[in-house]
Amino acid sequence: MSPPILITGVGTLGAWGGGSQGLAAALAAGVPLTSEVDRSAGYHRSGGARRACLVPAGQFTGWLSTAESRRMSPPSKLAVAASRMALRCAGLTDGEEEEGTAVVIATAFGASTNTEILLKQILFEGPESASPSLFMESVANAPAAQIAIALKARGSSLTVCQREAGPLLALGTGAAEIAAGRARRVLAGSVDEMIPLLHALLDRFGALARGGPEGEELALPFGRQRNGFLAGEGATVLVLESAASVAGRGGRALARVLAWGSGFDPTAPPSGWGIGHQALARGLRRTLERAGLGPADVDLVVSGASGARDGDRLEAEVLRAAWQGAPLPPVAAPKAVTGEYGGGLLASAVLAAAGSPPGPTPGCGFVDPELGIALCDGSPLPVPSVVLVTSLAAGGAGAWVVLGQGMG
Secondary structure (H helix, E strand, O other), X not given: OOOOEEEEEEEEEEOOEEOHHHHHHHHHHOOOOOEEOOOOOOOOOOOOOOEEEOOOOOOOOOOOOHHHHHXXXXXXXXXXXXXXXXXXXXXXXXXXXXXXXXXXXXXXOOOHHHHHHHHHHHHHHOHHHOOHHHHHHHOOOHHHHHHHHHHOOOOOEEEEOXXXXXXXXXXXXXHHHHHOOOOOEXXXXXXXXXXXXXXXXXXXXXXXXXXXXXXXXXOOOOEOOOOOEOXXXXXXXXXXXXHHHHHHHOOOOOEEEEEEXXXXXXXXXXXXXXXXXXXXXXHHHHHHHHOOOOHHHOOEEEOOOOOOHHHHHHHHHHHHHHHOXXXXXXXXXXXXXXXXXXXXXXXXXXXXXXXXXXXXXXXXXXXXXXXXXXXXEOOOOOOOOEEEEEEEOOOOEEEEEEEEEOXX
């Protein structure tokens, strides 16, 4: 078992605003903070989803200068602001030990705002009208590049595009960079925006939670009446360091990364969910074994279940197969509060490992008996020593991270 990688800082922005305190309060309340999506462009179908977990206005004050904001896409702004939050949380300053700092950022959709504007220019005005500045910020790796520029991080710069599994894969990739000696410090995380066009497309494909009898839109992970997820946006960036780096500067750790792993379901279609839960369960168990642990050692599961009909079924089957009939530990599904995309799962998992209670899950009283996964209902739980974080993606990817309590 290799030495653990330490998480020393977390920066996060989402529907809860800026900072982990707002997220912790939202999770403790167990109520999704949704907003009405602008439907004026006419992209949405009649009777479709109307709400999403959107970042409130005014969250960049103090984190980005006007000059910086002018040349960044919305995801790049979110990513840079979250990175500076994370560094401040870790007790570090911009550019400190920049030669040994790497950046690993996941995104599912990239800069949707810039892409939409760029495509409109090309389609309505001709290819010669395409703006070079818009194109530079439309590519998926723009947020990672902007972090590296703004923070003078001169190590490797990597971007992960594996949909829902991306945030945990980014964390694992960042930890691997430190474990291999290629970086002393890594800024690892996830970012996405949710524009009206993207929201409308997800709804037209039947992915989003529909309105209930009273018009409410709830994700209901593992729930009997789940009918889709809440779309979300935001950014979460973690500061990862080696134990030697933290000890050398007298820092402290919020949590430890004990192990990370990934798997693939070969039965999955390119944009859907497969039935290969046994293969994914083997990947989950191998991840635990890398930390010298078994399923019985896990105190809390922070699940990527989102309310997706087939995705939650696959997640439940993987967990039950990994535990091989033994009782599961408490399971939290923070995407019911944070929404899908934007890194809310990643930040919620670190908060859980640092001792913040997961809170009640919306719809936790409506368990699907076919899945058999009971979610945290807000009852007090002991502070977990071992947290398993899971995330499966449409298309077949799966990722897991094992977190432990911080040191020092």
